[in-house]
């Protein structure tokens with residue numbers, strides 16, 4: 463499979479926003495996400511548009527025959543994020559300090575179209591993204607019931623910190639970190 467990977471900053475990602483949203487719509491059109499307003503395409507679109515202008519926004523896309531088949535995106539974590547602070551002392555002290563110094567990459571979304579999963583693309587997107595980041599650590603949050611992704615992150619070396627919610631109406635997520643660089 464001749465998959466092309468490409469990095470985009472916020473400005474360049476805006477030009478492909480419709481493609482990014484269409485992939486989300488297809489990936490998340492399954493239970494338990496499909497009927498949950500927190501995971502609606504409109505909610506995602508709002509979150510994505512807001513992310514474009516956050517510090518350090520970047521996406522890595524995967525294309526096959528020019529069609530977008532998956533991507534990962536994230537931003538530089540700022541120490542004021544409510545979900546991050548809600549972890550309190552469950553975060554190692556060094557990580558609390560790293561966040562103050564803008565040394566943590568917050569990997570926000572990783573997705574691959576269902577017809578292309580389980581061929582290593584998710585891992586390649588993840589590894590390509592963090593290999594090109596300047597931060598010393600990566601953090602992410604994963605729904606506790608999302609077993610395939612959750613288990614994969616632990617196999618990839620992530621350490622659990624504690625549980626968080628992104629909003630009162632969101633599911634519970636496990637927060638994890640990877641001292642990657």
Ligand SMILES: CC(C)(COP(=O)(O)OP(=O)(O)OC[C@H]1O[C@@H](n2cnc3c(N)ncnc32)[C@H](O)[C@@H]1OP(=O)(O)O)[C@@H](O)C(=O)NCCC(=O)NCCS
Nearest residue numbers: 572573574579580581582583584585603604610611614617
């Ligand atoms: C999670 C996701 C990005 C993985 O993409 P992918 O292209 O299948 O990733 P990979 O092929 O690199 O597989 C990743 C790992 O999961 C395993 N895996 C893949 N599909 C699986 C499945 N259906 N059940 C169990 N394990 C699975 C692979 O064996 C692999 O394990 P390894 O890296 O330890 O060998 C993709 O399934 C997806 O888009 N899911 C929906 C969105 C989502 O849940 N995103 C993560 C949010 S935290």
